[in-house]
Amino acid sequence: MPKIVDHDVYSRQLAVQAASYFSAHGYAGTSMRKVAAHLGLSKSALYHYFPTKEALFLACTQMIMSGEEADLLDPALSDGQNLDRLYSAMAPTFASEMSLVFDYLRGKEPAAIAADEAMGLAVANYRALVAGIVGEERAEEELQRLLGRLLLTYLSGSGAGLEAEIRPENGEAV
Amino acid sequence: MPKIVDHDVYSRQLAVQAASYFSAHGYAGTSMRKVAAHLGLSKSALYHYFPTKEALFLACTQMIMSGEEADLLDPALSDGQNLDRLYSAMAPTFASEMSLVFDYLRGKEPAAIAADEAMGLAVANYRALVAGIVGEERAEEELQRLLGRLLLTYLSGSGAGLEAEIRPENGEAV
C-alpha cells in the first residue's frame, strides 16, 4: 500500500536526533515546530510519530539512557588506561546527556528518581562498565571519580559543549 | 523621598528566591509572571528590579555561583571527616544548583565556558575548599571525587531533589 516506512525504526531515529535538540535547548525551550524543522519534517509529521511533546521527550531520554558504551575494555591495557578510554568515550556527549537527564529528573523527588527504571538501568550500566575494568570492589569509587572528572572538565570549559552536535542551524540564546 | 527600599539588597534577595524557581522549572520553563507570583510581587514590580528575564536569570546564577561554603574546615577532624562534612553541606543544594548551572552553560561552547569568570571563580572556590582539607597536591582528585559522589547520589535518587526548596505551591509537570 503506502510508503514502506518502519514506524518503530523511524521514530527511534527521530528520537535520537531530537535528543540533541532537547539537550541544546532544554525541554521547555524546545518547541515541536523547531524540533520538526530540525529533523526535516513538518510539525504534523512529527505528531504522527509522537502524540505529544512529552512523549517525544520521553523517547529521547530512554534513547540516551539506554545507550551502550560497549566493547571499550581492552585486556591488554592497564586499568588506568581503560578508564581513560572510557572517559574519552563519554566526554564528548557527557554535557549533552547530563543536560537531558537533568531536564528529565527535574521536579522528581529522590524517591521517584530511585524508583525510575530507566535511570537505574543507566547508572547500573555505567557501574558495570567500570566494574569490568577495576572489579566490583572499586567500582563505586571509580565511577564517582569518572563522573566527577567528566563534570569538572565540562564546568571548566575543557570538554565538548552542548552545541557541538547541533551547530548547523539556529542561533538563539539560552 | 520614597519608600526606603535598598534596591541592591532587595534585588539580591529576589534573585536568591528566584534562583530556586529557575532551578525547579528550568530557564525556558520559567515565566516572569510565575516567578513574580512566587516572589509575592507583580510582574511589573519584578521588571522594575530586573529589566529582562535574562537579567534576572543572570543575577540568580551569579548569586548561586558566588555562594560561600565557608568555615566547614575543622582541624580536629580527619581529612575524610572534613570531606564528608563538605559533602553533606553541598548535597542538599547540589542538584538544584547544577540544574541552574546547566541552564546557564547551555549553548556555550567550551571556550566560552573556560572564559566565564563567574564559573571559573565558582570552580576555583570549591577547589580551594578541598585544597584546604587535603592539600593542593590531592585537591583536584578529591574535588573530582566529591563532585562525582554528589552527582551519583543525585542520579541514584538518594539525594535532595530539585523541588525540595520550593514545594509549597504549583504542581506543574516537567
Added chain:
DNA sequence: ATCTTTTTCGTCCATTTGGTCCAGATAAAG
C-alpha cells in the same frame, strides 16, 4: 498639606506555544 521621586500595579500587544484538523501529495497494488 503638598510636592517629588521611587515603587507597585493593571492593562495591552505581538509572538509563540502545544495540539487539532483537513486537503493534498505519495506510492505500492490492481
Added chain:
DNA sequence: CTTTATCTGGACCAAATGGACGAAAAAGAT
C-alpha cells in the same frame, strides 16, 4: 491509470509568553 492506505504541510485555535506603558500608591522632604 486507478485505487487506497499512509504521509505531509499549512491553517487554525485558545492559552501563555516577554516586554512596554501609564497610572496609582507610598512616603520622605518641604
